[in-house]
Amino acid sequence: xxxSDRSTYNIYSGNSGVRRRRNSSxxxxxxxxxLLLCMTCTILDLxxxxxxxxxxxxxxxxxxxxxxxxxxxxxxxMTDENGNPITVDTxxxxxxxxxxxxxxxxxxxxxxxxxxxxxxxxxxxxADYLSQQSGRYGVYYINMNNGETFGVNETMPVIAASxxxxxxxxxxxxxxxxxxxxxxxxxxYSAVGYPKGDLEYGTGTIQNSADGTEYTLREVSKLAxxxxxNCGVNMVIRRLGGEDAINDNYLKxxxxxxxxxxxxTYTDYAGKETKGIRRKCALDLAKYAERTYQDWxxxxxxxxxxxxxxxxxxxxxxxxxxxxxDVQVAHKVGFHDFxxxxxxxxxxxxxxxxxxxxxxxxxxxAQSIMGEVxxxxxxxxESNYA
Numbered sequence: 001x002x003x004s005d006r007s008t009y010n011i012y013s014g015n016s017g018v019r020r021r022r023n024s025s026x027x028x029x030x031x032x033x034x035l036l037l038c039m040t041c042t043i044l045d046l047x048x049x050x051x052x053x054x055x056x057x058x059x060x061x062x063x064x065x066x067x068x069x070x071x072x073x074x075x076x077x078m079t080d081e082n083g084n085p086i087t088v089d090t091x092x093x094x095x096x097x098x099x100x101x102x103x104x105x106x107x108x109x110x111x112x113x114x115x116x117x118x119x120x121x122x123x124x125x126x127a128d129y130l131s132q133q134s135g136r137y138g139v140y141y142i143n144m145n146n147g148e149t150f151g152v153n154e155t156m157p158v159i160a161a162s163x164x165x166x167x168x169x170x171x172x173x174x175x176x177x178x179x180x181x182x183x184x185x186x187x188x189y190s191a192v193g194y195p196k197g198d199l200e201y202g203t204g205t206i207q208n209s210a211d212g213t214e215y216t217l218r219e220v221s222k223l224a225x226x227x228x229x230n231c232g233v234n235m236v237i238r239r240l241g242g243e244d245a246i247n248d249n250y251l252k253x254x255x256x257x258x259x260x261x262x263x264x265t266y267t268d269y270a271g272k273e274t275k276g277i278r279r280k281c282a283l284d285l286a287k288y289a290e291r292t293y294q295d296w297x298x299x300x301x302x303x304x305x306x307x308x309x310x311x312x313x314x315x316x317x318x319x320x321x322x323x324x325x326d327v328q329v330a331h332k333v334g335f336h337d338f339x340x341x342x343x344x345x346x347x348x349x350x351x352x353x354x355x356x357x358x359x360x361x362x363x364x365x366a367q368s369i370m371g372e373v374x375x376x377x378x379x380x381x382e383s384n385y386a
Contacts, residue, residue: 106349109386122380123150126373133369135269135360138282141377142290144297144351151283157258157266158357160280161334162203162228163343164260167288168236169221169306170295171250175240176217177295177302183218187235194234195242204229218305225309225332255287269338269359285343286355292330293345293353310345317367318342319354322374340366344374350381 110118130137130152140154176183190197191211201207206215206229215223220236223229240246247261258264258281265275292310296303310330319342320329331344338361344354356373358366 106385108384110384115384118380118383119148119150122376123152126150126376127152129372129376130369133360133365135358135362135366137359137369137373138355138357139373140282140286140353140355142286142353143381144290144293144345144353146350154283154286155257155281156357157264157279157281158341158359159276159334159336159339160260160278160285161336161339161341162230162233163285163332163334163341163355163357164278164280164288165224165228165233165334166285166292166310166332166343167251167254168233168240168246169225169309170288170292170303171240171246172217172221172236173303173306174295177299181217181239183221184216186214186216187220187239189213189215189231189235194230198231198234198238200230200234202230203227204231206231206235221306222309225306226313228313228315228333251284251288254291255284257281257284260284269361280357282355282357285341285357286353289343289345289353289355293351307345318356318370319344319346319374321367321371322376323348323378327378335363340370342370346378348378348381349385352377352381 108115126139130139136153136156136158138151138153138156138158140149140151142149172181173183175181189206189209189212191199191209194200199207204223204227206213206220206223209231215232215235217236217239220229220232223232224236237243237246241249244261247256247259251260258279260280261277263275263277264279265273268274292303292306296307300307307330310332311328313332315333318333319331323329323346328347329344330347331342334341334343339357339359340363341355341357346352346354354374354377356370358369360366360369
């Protein structure tokens with residue numbers, strides 16, 4: 001029994017020693033792990049503090065670089081958002097600089113009822129003025145800002161002449177915008193008489209070119225507008241498929257009170273019965289210019305060159321005669337035999353289209369009348385503003 005007890009004691013005594021050694025080892029491991037964790041946290045804290053200090057220094061540096069130091073005993077010259085100089089007196093440290101506000105948009109000074117009455121009065125004034133002139137006259141006005149319109153003999157047929165070129169070239173640009181053609185593509189001039197070829201005498205320079213001379217569509221369109229080149233517009237017509245195709249696919253879809261390709265009969269300014277094709281009325285032509293304006297407003301990147309051409313024609317009579325010289329007018333005159341017309345877009349306080357068609361047999365008189373009508377319309381628009 002004693003042997004057995006001793007043996008049992010030694011066994012338990014040995015296990016207790018092992019446990020003590022194991023516990024001691026675990027405590028050391030725990031202490032080491034804690035020390036390592038503390039060291040890691042300390043290092044991370046130091047890194048974070050270092051970055052925070054660096055960020056603060058950089059921010060103060062940026063603020064210092066962006067700060068304008070003004071000598072309080074002098075005047076500081078600054079500029080507004082448009083680059084215009086502003087002189088600010090800084091002798092008083094409590095003073096503040098004020099950047100002038102941009103010029104506000106004009107405010108209409110009349111109410112809707114008054115404006116409607118003024119428009120009706122304008123229509124009567126224009127009608128009375130034209131009734132006192134010998135000849136035939138058609139007028140149509142469309143306001144691009146508010147949609148108001150008025151007309152005098154606006155459906156009367158008159159030879160459209162070169163004013164129709166606005167519609168032709170706008171259609172060409174629309175085709176280019178749609179990707180159906182490129183304004184950079186070239187065409188060879190055909191010196192055969194129109195409609196078999198492109199040759200048509202009168203205004204323009206292409207008629208002096210050799211047969212087969214190459215032009216881009218952009219070039220022929222520009223010449224058709226700026227110098228009213230007849231051969232140039234004939235090349236545009238050829239590229240678009242011919243006059244009948246343009247009339248059916250484009251002109252009719254916009255306005256065709258007077259069908260451009262159908263023979264119309266009427267009494268001319270001299271009292272003679274006249275018939276023929278290529279006639280239009282002021283309402284039709286104004287609608288074509290409205291389409292040009294809408295295209296440009298929607299996509300100026302594509303249509304700005306066309307507007308630029310219309311603003312830089314070599315003919316300055318017509319609508320431009322009735323507005324101040326600093327007001328931009330995109331327009332295309334047309335004249336043939338006894339007809340003198342102008343189709344214009346006026347970029348004023350309000351943008352508007354104005355078409356004036358005349359048939360008097362007197363070019364000088366016709367141009368003077370167009371200028372007077374244009375002046376009446378411009379003054380009406382401006383009179384609605386303070």
